């Protein structure tokens with residue numbers, strides 16, 4: 001992008017302009033894209049009712065910006081490099097031209113199946129190029145994609161399909177996870193037993209697993225696509241038409257469908273990718289996320305493709321065939337920019353050096369981190385052992401709701417400090433507030449992180465329930481977007497994210513609501529009540545600790561624990577399985593019935609020195625029983 005920042009001076013100038021003249025600032029950036037019609041107005045906003053619109057009145061199609069726009073000059077540039085799960089397997093590379101035709105063909109496949117503009121399409125796929133093709137095909141014809149991570153259970157999948165009333169699901173027969181292959185189609189079949197909206201299931205053949213195909217409903221991808229034309233006109237979309245829904249967990253209730261719209265998301269994904277990673281033509285960029293998470297949406301697919309970049313997609317896991325796989329792939333494909341999560345860094349750091357030393361890693365120039373706070377030890381290991389002290393580290397703070405990176409260094413430009421996400425990107429106006437909602441000025445302070453001005457990539461609503469969106473993000477503090485994170489601003493004005501201050505936990509970079517996990521545990525027939533909290537976990541960042549009350553104390557605790565883990569896997573997915581389960585006979589509740597989680601957290605952390613005031617508890621004696629019981633966990 002021409003508007004890319006290349007020095008600290010340019011950063012300060014851009015930041016200043018983005019605050020003083022935001023509309024002019026974003027109009028200049030938006031002018032770099034292909035529009036069918038220009039906007040009448042750059043921004044309309046109101047945080048009270050929560051109504052935000054960017055590039056009002058403009059029409060465009062994001063795939064023309066991801067694909068068509070690059071064909072003339074860069075048609076032969078690799079767009080996607082695919083590295084399969086099996087290190088000896090056959091990978092592939094799709095050039096921009098090949099990807100363009102693949103997307104057009106898939107667009108026609110969706111149209112033939114009756115998918116129309118505005119329809120919701122669920123994507124439940126392994127990390128194969130067809131997953132990206134499916135996303136882009138939806139966007140090309142104006143269908144709204146809702147990607148569900150292929151590790152979620154049938155029940156979670158069904159909930160998401162029902163909430164968005166998806167008309168189609170695109171899936172695969174199976175998914176490889178290291179040495180294992182899982183049958184995905186079976187999960188889809190189970191999910192579809194409790195849904196009514198899905199008319200067509202498109203099945204990509206990936207593992208050749210034996211699966212059931214239901215006549216009239218299920219078709220193989222290769223059959224459905226084979227006669228489709230490789231050109232497909234892009235649907236003109238309004239700037240504020242929905243591009244995708246992505247479900248994420250919150251403090252209360254079921255996961256909500258975060259909605260991103262077309263133009264603002266596009267501009268934000270493109271601008272943040274270009275600036276944070278300082279991508280240059282010819283660079284090979286690799287983000288290890290799954291497309292089922294927002295990181296995959298913005299920084300495997302949309303951000304890189306909008307910039308004409310080469311993005312590597314990896315099907316496997318970091319430990320297969322051994323803990324050197326990431327480093328092996330970096331050398332094999334000469335990766336220049338590598339973006340992963342602290343949990344992966346910590347788990348690889350825990351392995352012997354012999355998994356790293358055989359690799360040169362000399363192609364690397366930038367390393368990224370995302371998803372959770374990165375501890376100093378992991379930051380230093382990443383910097384020294386992987387970056388050889390030669391690569392800038394970008395610790396990027398953002399959320400599903402923000403669409404793209406909000407606070408981050410610009411690679412090899414912003415001076416970094418371990419564990420600090422450093423400075424806000426242009427267009428981002430962070431504030432820290434105290435418990436009363438008063439803005440905390442100055443440096444060397446700590447508070448709850450809010451954003452006081454709209455940015456193009458922000459969520460617009462939660463699907464089907466705007467009021468829930470407004471109350472979740474805009475009612476805690478007046479006229480501010482509340483992130484749910486606690487944050488420190490140091491003497492240099494640098495930001496350091498401390499972690500969630502609400503009932504959301506972050507397990508290996510996966511976001512889970514404590515209520516959601518409790519509800520799952522409570523589905524076990526003998527469970528009466530449970531309380532779930534996050535506790536510090538060396539590898540996962542946070543582990544899940546569950547205090548569980550059963551109708552009678554289990555005779556065989558091991559067996560009941562195993563059953564509870566199975567129930568949680570079935571209701572949510574394996575990622576939500578508690579690391580520790582303690583059976584208790586009572587929970588510390590106030591007289592009004594509220595669980596005092598603070599006490600449960602202290603017990604789980606084994607920090608009993610200062611339990612705080614327990615006099616307001618209904619029955620203070622339960623605390624002693626819990627402390628006693630915790631010793632055996």
Ligand code: WT7
Pocket residue numbers: 248293294295369370371372373374395396397398399400401421483484485497498499500506509510511
């Ligand atoms: C939550 C958002 C960002 C895409 C992947 C996760 C935590 C995210 C960082 C970071 C400290 C971070 C926050 C945030 N988080 N990045 N660099 N440092 N914490 O998206 O699932 O929506 O989770 O992840 O707590 O609120 P998400």
